[in-house]
Amino acid sequence: MSTATLDPCSILIVDDMEENLVALEAVLGPLHQHLVRARSGEEALKAMLRQDFAVVLLDVLMPGMDGFETAANMKRLDQTKDVPIILVTGVEAGSDYAYRGYALGVADFLTKPIDPWVLRTKVNVFLDLHRKNRQLTARPAAENVAGLAEISARLADVELLLHNQPGGDTSGLADRIAALERAVRHLWARTDAY
Structure with a gap:
């Protein structure tokens, strides 16, 4: 090139x-x-x-x-x-x-x-x-922004579940929170690798 x-x-x-x-x-x-x-x-x-x-x-x-x-x-x-x-x-x-x-x-x-x-x-x-x-210097920042956007979207899902549960039914909430925790751990692992 x-x-x-x-x-x-x-x-x-x-x-x-x-x-x-x-x-x-x-x-x-x-x-x-x-x-x-x-x-x-x-x-x-x-x-x-x-x-x-x-x-x-x-x-x-x-x-x-x-x-x-x-x-x-x-x-x-x-x-x-x-x-x-x-x-x-x-x-x-x-x-x-x-x-x-x-x-x-x-x-x-x-x-x-x-x-x-x-x-x-x-x-x-x-x-x-x-x-x-x-x-190489720019890559972690871009990946972190994408990771943060993913976490933000998952947090919005959790918030919607909390607000839209009739009678306090939180049956899908534990799975959503576990997925959110995995996404946060994955983001930290990528950040530490750099």
Whole structure:
């Protein structure tokens, strides 16, 4: 399935150089996602606290807070610790760059010049994972609403039985209450499974 046909996700691109931001936007444009720019580590952290991102493309060499420090700060915050980070750096990067990045918990490491096909493919993987995580998070809520609607309907049945019983005959009431109790237990069991 094409990413263009799915709900767009947000991608944070972080680089202190305008031409690199423009290049990343051009490469990622065909994915039809919401691209958010940040020109520093501080700006990136603020952006991540304001909205949800599927993936972050983070330049390593930036003045002030570099990519490693920015990634470390992102991984320390509960709100941002699970967002995948792809570190991006120039060809002059030392061999320890990848090791340092992976030690911080980044998901991947790319060296410039970046192959556009490789970048789009890697980003697509993280977009798919983000969407699947959103579906898993939304599923229990939808199932709980359906379960609550079922329980509400059964409660309405019990109430009707109570009001419509001539002479206080409650012969079907015990079965209805037992079914209601099973529905409540089933709903709690589904909730605990998540």
